[in-house]
Amino acid sequence: EVQLVESGGGLVQPGRSLGLACGGSGFTFGDYAMHWVRQAPGKGLEWVAGINWNSVSIDYADSVRGRFTIARDNAENSVFLQMNSLKVEDTALYYCAKDHLKWELTPDSFDIWGQGTMVTVSS
Amino acid sequence: QLTQSPSSLSASVGDRVTITCRASQGINSNVAWYQQKSGKAPRLLIYTASTLQTGIPSRFSGSGSGTDFTLTISSLQPEDFATYYCQQLYSFPLSFGQGTRLEFK
Numbered sequence: 001e002v003q004l005v006e007s008g009g010g011l012v013q014p015g016r017s018l019g020l021a022c023g024g025s026g027f028t029f030g031d032y033a034m035h036w037v038r039q040a041p042g043k044g045l046e047w048v049a050g051i052n053w054n055s056v057s058i059d060y061a062d063s064v065r066g067r068f069t070i071a072r073d074n075a076e077n078s079v080f081l082q083m084n085s086l087k088v089e090d091t092a093l094y095y096c097a098k099d100h101l102k103w104e105l106t107p108d109s110f111d112i113w114g115q116g117t118m119v120t121v122s123s
Numbered sequence: 124q125l126t127q128s129p130s131s132l133s134a135s136v137g138d139r140v141t142i143t144c145r146a147s148q149g150i151n152s153n154v155a156w157y158q159q160k161s162g163k164a165p166r167l168l169i170y171t172a173s174t175l176q177t178g179i180p181s182r183f184s185g186s187g188s189g190t191d192f193t194l195t196i197s198s199l200q201p202e203d204f205a206t207y208y209c210q211q212l213y214s215f216p217l218s219f220g221q222g223t224r225l226e227f228k
Contacts, residue, residue, distance in 0.1 A: 044219055100170060
């Protein structure tokens with residue numbers, strides 16, 4: 001079964017850091033670009049960051065650029081999101097998602113999603 | 124920027140429903156559509172504007188190119204009541220429409 005499982009969410013104070021992880025199984029993880037998407041409570045979807053298969057191509061939403069870092073370890077079938085200088089408005093359910101296409105950061109859709117991990121930024 | 128309409132829609136089982144997504148500039152056919160049920164992750168329905176994802180019922184269809192796109196459900200089933208999002212994948216940063224909540228009339 002193709003699956004993504006996120007972990008690492010929790011309650012954190014504004015200005016602090018938190019790291020998320022997402023493990024993939026049931027597919028050749030290292031062949032695909034991966035993404036993080038978030039959803040604030042009661043709100044819509046917001047793309048956060050994407051990384052191609054070999055970590056050469058990376059991009060971020062303007063709202064997180066300079067504060068968040070996406071990385072991957074293909075040997076561990078995992079993608080990560082390091083979140084620094086967290087703000088209250090970063091509070092959201094964070095999903096990792098698999099790119100439908102192989103290799104490069106030229107997606108045509110996200111075909112597999114995890115169940116998400118909740119990040120709450122509050123004092 | 125993507126603008127979805129309507130933001131909410133009431134319909135009955137068996138109805139034909141159309142949701143529209145308009146881009147602020149041309150994005151070729153680089154649009155995907157997702158369904159999200161309450162408390163669940165999004166599910167891919169359509170990619171490249173009109174290609175049905177494997178395993179998705181044929182009552183779902185997509186069309187459009189350039190700036191105007193539509194998702195159509197030909198005959199609503201009880202399990203289709205959910206929120207639907209369009210997504211542009213033409214350029215980074217990627218973006219989603221604000222969503223259309225499909226409710227039971």
